[in-house]
Amino acid sequence: MADLIQLIVLIGIGYFIGTRVEKKHYKSIEQREGKLIHLPVVSGEDLLEDREISEAQLIYANAVISTDYFKVMLAGLRNFIGGEVSAFETLLDRARREAVLRLKEKAQGADIILNLRIETCTIMSKLGSSEALAYGTAIYYKK
Amino acid sequence: MKFIPKEINNNVNISPTSPVKDFFELVIKILGLILAVYVLLGFVVDYIAPRISIKTEVDLGRLFSSRLERKKQVYTELQVQQILDELLKNSQNLPPFNYRVYVEESRDINALALPGGSIVVFSELLKQARSRNEIAVVLAHELGHFYHRDHLRGLGRSLVFLLISSALFGSDSSASKVITNAMTNAEMRFSQSQEKAADLYALDLLNKTYGNVAGAIDFFEKMSEKEKLWSFFYIFASHPYPESRVKALKEAIKINSYTIGQNIPFEYGQKNE
Numbered sequence: 001m002a003d004l005i006q007l008i009v010l011i012g013i014g015y016f017i018g019t020r021v022e023k024k025h026y027k028s029i030e031q032r033e034g035k036l037i038h039l040p041v042v043s044g045e046d047l048l049e050d051r052e053i054s055e056a057q058l059i060y061a062n063a064v065i066s067t068d069y070f071k072v073m074l075a076g077l078r079n080f081i082g083g084e085v086s087a088f089e090t091l092l093d094r095a096r097r098e099a100v101l102r103l104k105e106k107a108q109g110a111d112i113i114l115n116l117r118i119e120t121c122t123i124m125s126k127l128g129s130s131e132a133l134a135y136g137t138a139i140y141y142k143k
Numbered sequence: 144m145k146f147i148p149k150e151i152n153n154n155v156n157i158s159p160t161s162p163v164k165d166f167f168e169l170v171i172k173i174l175g176l177i178l179a180v181y182v183l184l185g186f187v188v189d190y191i192a193p194r195i196s197i198k199t200e201v202d203l204g205r206l207f208s209s210r211l212e213r214k215k216q217v218y219t220e221l222q223v224q225q226i227l228d229e230l231l232k233n234s235q236n237l238p239p240f241n242y243r244v245y246v247e248e249s250r251d252i253n254a255l256a257l258p259g260g261s262i263v264v265f266s267e268l269l270k271q272a273r274s275r276n277e278i279a280v281v282l283a284h285e286l287g288h289f290y291h292r293d294h295l296r297g298l299g300r301s302l303v304f305l306l307i308s309s310a311l312f313g314s315d316s317s318a319s320k321v322i323t324n325a326m327t328n329a330e331m332r333f334s335q336s337q338e339k340a341a342d343l344y345a346l347d348l349l350n351k352t353y354g355n356v357a358g359a360i361d362f363f364e365k366m367s368e369k370e371k372l373w374s375f376f377y378i379f380a381s382h383p384y385p386e387s388r389v390k391a392l393k394e395a396i397k398i399n400s401y402t403i404g405q406n407i408p409f410e411y412g413q414k415n416e
Contacts, residue, residue, distance in 0.1 A: 015163070040146040048146055074162060077169035080176075086158040086165060093156045112146070 204259010276358025355404025
């Protein structure tokens, strides 16, 4: 019985606090994405404009987003019968977008970021955090 | 080529399903699955339990008795064993086990019939008992379970349940833990009709042994008095003593015209071991 109560409390905390944190994070992501929308980030290696370059720099950024107990339970239950693990979709989405946003924030004053690559790796695999590493080349045109 | 920034409004990477709905849907589906498997395996156990040979049961019983075994039976154990031996002398058609009493320290008022002829009596039951007859009733009742081979069925169901839970939640619990759990769950699985059948067997055996059925109702009445206070928790009780059982006992006494004789007093732990 005590185990059951503990489980329900953990799931409850995970759901209510986790949802609030997630909402807040998405709000911040959308706001910052809007602010940085004028800095292009492309996966291509060629410049879009034929202009002289003053500086090119390797930049990278990463973000680690942790899961909550509710999501872990949801994914665990999904494990029994199979199917899409929608519980972890927002986690990956947040990590990826946050990493690209940080990349843009790091490349302040750049005109374009070329050769964007995004990778993920597993840290804290047991607890289920999602990590995204974004890197690319920031290009500064000659003014 | 000119870069034109464009805002993307819909996010294809996130499913539009609600996680709460998803959660409850999964819980219901999985619980349904567990229930189906549990019921099915229960039928399997009911089918297998009466067909388990005496030899297999003795082997299985060793698993339990090795956990309970002490070098020497303590004084109270010997006292209770003596009552059991008296009963055994007068019993017929019991499976040919080596019937042994184990007294376990516990605050539960209860006794268990384990495979292979082990009977575990909790100390609190002996402390509460005022007469040898009351203890004889409990022992005869457990012998009734052996006679009807309920104890295997009860254990079987709980073993099935343990198998399911270990398959779902991992089996980090050690084997002894599993056995202990099976032990404490064993007596939970008896149905009311199984209990009543064991009661009637006990009554008959009591009459054969002592020539009367003294103490038969005393014990169950005492229990049902206690249970009244906790009637709300009735369904949670592992070994309920409902008034209906007392009633059934009284009726059986009337029908078979058993005599209710004198109680033989019993005192718990007279000689310090």
